[in-house]
Amino acid sequence: MIIRGDEPEQLRLLKRLYKPGNYFLQGNEAVAYGALFAGCRFYAGYPITPSSEIAETMARELPKLGGYYLQMEDEIGSIAAMVGASWTGFKVMTATAGPGFSLMQENLGYAVMTETPLVLVDVQRSGPSTGQATKGAQGDFFQAKWGTHGDHPIVAVSPISVEDAFWETVRAFNISEKLRTPVVVLFDGVLAHTREQIRIPDVEEVEITYRKLPKNEEEAKLPFGDPHGDGVPPMPLFGHGYFTHVTGSTHKENGLRDVYTPEVHDRLVRRIHRKIEQNKHVYEKYEEYFTDDAEILVVSWGVTARPSLGAVLKARDEGIRVGLFVPKTVHPFPGKRIKELGKKVRAILVPEMNLGQLILEVQRFVNDDVLLKGVNKIGGVPLTVEEILREIRGVA
């Protein structure tokens, strides 16, 4: 059984095609190259601004690596094709923006329920609805978490720069493969279209993981079991004679549907949750700046984390004891760490390009005696250093 993209000649091809060094790339291109380095060899998508350059880069580069680009008839078909391809052993990705992400939600839930690894990049744009289609935003924080129906966990990562987009995409694939689960990359239209210097690494510098495959017939017969106690079942790929049955309906460890026994549903859905909870080490990631002595904390994510850092640096120059916390994995939210930090500071500011979403997660973990304030901007223009600095001074 093979995971496509794993063959030794793939490494040689990558080395031939992408020389390490500094490049001037767009955020969307960085996502695409991250995917290629991570082993993605199947992309199915439907064009939507501001994500389209990801599709265009994949359409151009994938065939060189022997990979497949499919332009499907819509977003629903795109994620469906990805699930099908993932069960044949491909690492798969799609990229979309708000309206397309909405269309993908039903099958995102299907991927959670059937434990299908895939990476879904949502290049957030201004909404609701078609909103300002060409402008960036950070309004899909909760769509990523609660967009599909039912009780389900989700893992979402969020890059803060063009170079970070490369590495966070690689990380999204690694998490997805390790935990046999879909991973959302919450990117945004601002960084997607920003050009920055990025260093394309040597192939060997990129750590790549592959999903667990069944060791024997016995493991293959339980595609939804938990033989290793980590909550992650080995994945018997299609086409190898295992006669695997996969369904989005409630199923037993052997894959067969049982929607009548409460315990079966309880066992399955709780394991899918437990798999994410107990493997925090696989995905938890955040960055901290000056949090040791901070009495004011800025918590920011994605594109807004950078003007936030700029503002914190300037405020520090002015002698304000302010720190910055940036969750890189935004779901599940690193609440434990926020709780610790929340006990040490008297004010928390949460800048984001929406009317207040991440702030609700922060709120769950801090006490009432902490001043909690959102710094919010909508309209498609990112927050500036000055705008955030002004707010920091305001609570200093």
Add this chain to the structure above:
Amino acid sequence: MAKEIYSTYPMVKYLRKEALPTALCPGCGGGTVLNAFANAVDQLKIDPKDLVVVSGIGCSAWIASPYFLADTLHTTHGRAIAFATGVKVGLPDKKVVVISGDGDLASIGGNHLLHAARRNIDITVLLVNNFIYGMTGGQVAPTTPFGAKTTTSPYRNIEHPLQISETVAAAGASYVARWTTAHVYQLIESIKTALQVKGFSLVEVISQCPVQYGRRNKMKEPAEMLRWFLKNSVPVSKAKKMSPEELEGKFIIGEIINRQRPEFTEELNKLIDEVQEHFGLKGE
């Protein structure tokens, strides 16, 4: 008695025993479709290890998954063909078959159906047309005959049914045929052809749902529905000479189209070869 027949049923080797008995109502046409498909696989000596069967949601979707013993993917409502597209690209040497209902494939899934036919991807679709949404309790479907009664057209259906086979043929499929569950041997032959054709193939099976459709349209017994099929079936060749008025309410049976066109996964792999050749990446 019933047990005896069952124990000598040779096609049982293709079924997932732990999933039996099936959830289909007695007299449902779904059993005939499962039987015909198993016979076609058997006659062509296809190893089930070389099969991946995909279905959407609905009674007809269950024919394949879970009951057929192969790799089976039971997907979301309407999306089976899109899922199957990913499977086929991943496993171009396997036979990828979609078995599902008319509501699933032609209503909510209509877009995927048309575009898979246009791409001419090598997938075989068995579309079970029972004129109704069976699983959800007998609501009106895009295939419900004009004037028929359903739970959501309690007075009469005022919409015109979609001619699925003709539409899919026009969209670019390589092979399209239509039969009813009263034409079992012809049906098996068509499924065999469809499985061997390189390209998108669709076999529409007009099938009885006595419980949800028949009961409300004066055909409570499965046999009454089969007689209705037989009485109103017109072979393609004869239909060509008939006027649209004469064909109203008739089932055109036989091969609607059978042609060769470049197939999607082959073209995709050819393209990759060309690109790798062009960039001097071959044999790396």
